[in-house]
Amino acid sequence: MSLTRRQALASAGAVIAASGLPKPAIAANESIRVGYLPALTGPSSATGIGINRGIQLAVKEINEAGGINGRQIELITRDTQSDPTKAVNGAAELAHGEKVSVVFGPVNSGESLAVVPMLARTNTPQIHPCWVDSLTDPQKYPMCFRNAPTNRQIGGAANRYVVDVLKAKKVAVISDTTGYGTASVNAYVPMLKAKGAEVVYQSNVDAANPDLKPELLRMQSAAAEAIMPWSVNAGFLSRIINTRGDMGWDVPIVGQTTLGSGQTKALLEKPEYWAKVYPNNFRTVCYAAGGKLQARTVAFLDRLKRANIDMGDTLLWWIALGYDSPRMLTEAMKAVGTEPTQIVGYLNKLKGFPGVYGDISFTPEQHNGYPDDEVVMVEANSLRDGAFNLAPGYNA
Amino acid sequence: MLESIVLSGVAIGCIYALIGITYNVMFSASRVFSFTAGALGMLGGVLGSLFIAQVGMPLIAGFILALFGGVVLGIVTEIVAVRPVLKSLDQHLYVLSTLALALMVQQFTAIEWGTDARPFPRLLDFARGGFDQQFWLPILACAVVIVGLELLYRHTLIGHAFMAIAEDTYAARALGLPERRLRMTSYALAGAIGALAGFAGGEMLLAFFGNAPLLTFYGFVPVALGGVGNNRGAVVAGLLLGLFQQAANFLVGGIFASVAVFAVFIIVLLVRPEGLAGAALQRRV
């Protein structure tokens, strides 16, 4: 038995429905409303579906364990359908209509860019896992926190791996034409140059372009020693990997986490093409040398297995991130209640919250809570149970 | 490098040409362009992947069922979106009804099949490397369709009937040709050709719902430039489009390549609204 996408949707609905049932009227037992803006459908929903599995499990566990000081968490879900306009509507409904105490999400950057300023105007505390750097700014958005790395952290880790570990001097950077793709290339190319690498190829390519061979040939003729693709589009990424394989070109591919997703794997022409592909991932959910996971991750995997949650078609870190987020909020609300300023005050002093996904810390000046050195590169073809082996060179 | 551009340009051009022929076959039977042409192509890829890769059917069965799916959609297009609005052709309601049907098919696929591209199976594993399935299959399919249509139109009775309908509907009806049945057969045929395009291009385009609008547009370019109803023109224009697109991808790359294709298309149309090969139509009052 595994939890499919459809069942996940159904269970998200069931949680809403179940918590909407009349409960014994105990004044202090009113449920705590947590707003949630995942993209469960639409073109960029793979991340949201993975995260959703973790969220649902965490909320279930918290409620079964007695909730927050006796009050149940009620998750108010609005599917953004991967569409920024729907995300704004959903955020307005959560903030104004549903009067939630706090919002988690959206989980895609394009949606968050629109939602963050809007929630800031309504003074609603917000936590999101989107990577675009400008999404946190304690001056402009004092109530918005990020419990995931920034693009700069992701790119930094990938660039370090390419330049310092693989010792590549000439690098090709490619992305699709989405907002995320173009923004990433823009941010990472100067960073690479600053590290002393030469960017011999740089381009945004339409993800629907069926044949990427010209692109790879240009990289090859420019003598690129590593390809860095930045895209969340599995079709696009698989075309890069397949073309490299067909050309018999032995160049490492280092880049976006989706390079290692099950969807990308399914689109490969041959399984062996997945060798020398290094997507970014996160140390806490990776197998160290000898195939070992950290203790908290092992315990987490146990829980997932007991709850029959499928990991084969998603990534462990998505589930872990989803799982951590309500637990972090629960810790805050257990300590200081549900007043927005209180929650924000608590989060501003959060130090080393032990998430499965990583240790999160905030300060009043720094709302990017994810530690730099937890972002790592992994071996794509070592995927099992949604987790990977660290890429060669991480011998920590 | 050049070899790669030509090879993939020709292959993708063949797919565009096949969608163009799909438009043409529907048009010649009904004087109507249908937005479902691209949806047919998309469906060919998705159904092929569904039957062969997901369900695990034998190749031939999966292929036939995928084409059958196209035939069904072709017939549904005729019954639901074309026949009811043919009475008032001058109101152009067909644009709306076929758009609605195409959107329905696309959205249904997005929800039931998923919004991620899924793999299309490799059919025969030979000729690896330079000239493999994703290139020879579209070329073969295009050749088979164009030769098949020529034979059909020139050497069979039903083909002559198709031609008569395309030339002059009223005269054909006066001759006692079963116009409605011929139209339905044409749409079924168009459905099979559209699905074949998607099936042949499956490995290149993947089984992806978003191929529908893409093929609707790129498949119409050969029709508009090659001349309405002109299948050979569609093949030439389709190949040119494929080569131009791949060359633009290579030369200017990325975003500007698709802008270039759209811009050239619009400019050519404005200069020659009847297409590069078509003749201006006499206006009737």
Added chain:
Amino acid sequence: METPVAQSQPSRAIALGSLSALSAGLPFLVLFVVGVALPLFGGGYWGVIATRACVYWVLVSGLNLVVGFAGQIAIGWVALLTLGAYTASVLVAGNVTPPFPPYLALVVAAAVGAVFGLVIGLPALRLRTFYFAITTVGFATIVTQVALAWQSVTGGGVGVAGPIFPPPFSSEWGFYYFCLGLAAICTWTTANIASSRFGRALTAIRDAEVAAEASGIAKPALLAMVFLFSGAVAGVAGGLFAALQSYITPDAFTLDLSVLFFIAILIGGRSSIIGPLLGTILLTVLPEFAAPLVAWSTFLYAVLLLVIVLAIPGGIAEILDFKSRRPLDSHRAIIPRPDLLPRLFGSPTDGSLTLEQVALSFGGVQAIDGLDLEIRPGQVHGLIGPNGSGKTTTLNVISGFYVQQRGIVRLNGTALPARAHNKRAHMRIARTFQTPRIVGSASVLQNVMIGGTIDGKGTFAESLFSLPRHRRDEAVLRDTAMLALSAVGLERLASVRIDRLQHSELRFVEIARALMLRPAYLLLDEPAAGLSAEEIKRLGALLLAIARAGIGVLVVEHHPDLIFDICDHITVLNLGRKLAAGTPAEIRTHREVVYAYLGG
């Protein structure tokens, strides 16, 4: 010197007009009051949804003129929303210029929208329907791609913050009222256009293009104005959209959004303002109620579109049109009043309309071959002959739809320019058609008023804001049209939807529409086809009276009774050549004609 009667009529028309305007305006008023009172009912969430509906309506109101009135299938209008949004946002952010104040940025967005509205729209003049639809989608794609690529200005994929309007429009409700106000203005202005000669001309282009051209309506100029206006409001909508979203990235401007705008209009119904307005509200609000169906929303829009197209082509507007369901009097008769004709016409002119050695062939078929013809004011000229003898072709050459390959058409001695079919109306040459060309969704009166389009004095801009010249134009057109309808005997049906009329009545409506031009020459193509014997008699009397009022009348007809009763002069055509010409008495005894045509 004006007579008291002439004075009292316009004022009565205005009074009648304002009364019907009041009842037509009631639904808008109710919506507006609900809109103003919205903060009393709900929280800020519904404020956001209502703001979105207002922003969308600002765009849709303009697009409605393009799609619903002019009938142009513009699917990719989201391109203009994108342009407006980026223009306003980039200017306020000051990425390339010193930061603009938000209001000024909104004005610039309107200007940019107007220019690109023209660029995207004008291919409609050259391309066929489906081609145009595809090119608009092409433009939508290009604009999004450029927004992605032009990173230094648009921020590329990371996007750019939307403008924030200064107080009192900075709060959510404040901004809502700002959008509501603009939406109300758009409603008012587009309703003004809809009920003006420009709106009627647009529907004529859509449903009866040939009749529109024969009435002197210049399609390029009219469509250009509509595209400019529609682009401008779409640009404004873009600026508001950016402010509402607070941050814009290219992925906010999906083709789904474009389809939503387009479908809102068709659900609402063509030639309607209230219908598309309700359609927009429906499509914006409905997904918020149907949360479990959210993933299916575009699918359901498509189903709705299909159902509307197949089952209720008139959309919401048709459902709300209770008036047109009342039965009409089935025993009505057409009783023309030729005595009213002198009030329609000025003093008769001299000169004549002549054809000299005109020839035209289609492919290998010689349609007319060296034809001479003279039409004189005050006379009825009959043109008869078997099918295919070139009668209608002759009419089409005179009215400029066909260009003769040889020969000249002269008006009072001056050669008429070839091909300029919409210039014929300015020369006071009017015509009717073999198959009546009408705007089915409009009333009889509105159809007749189309005939007088070129006599309006006010500009498009004056009509937008209902300035005095526009109101005067309308009053004059309405009075003249009522007079023309009375003259042909149909004044009692003035307010009825024209598609409810019988075929014979449509023939008289076409004559009334032609009379609106105060023609010097009137060309009629088989006006008696489908009429009863009694009606033919009345038609004959009417045509004779028109000629006697000083008009040159050319009648193409098969009915010998009518021809021989009323014509002063008859030309008989056979195979494109003149077989005979003369008075009815001469033709009656013309040997060849009797054998060849009258059948002995």
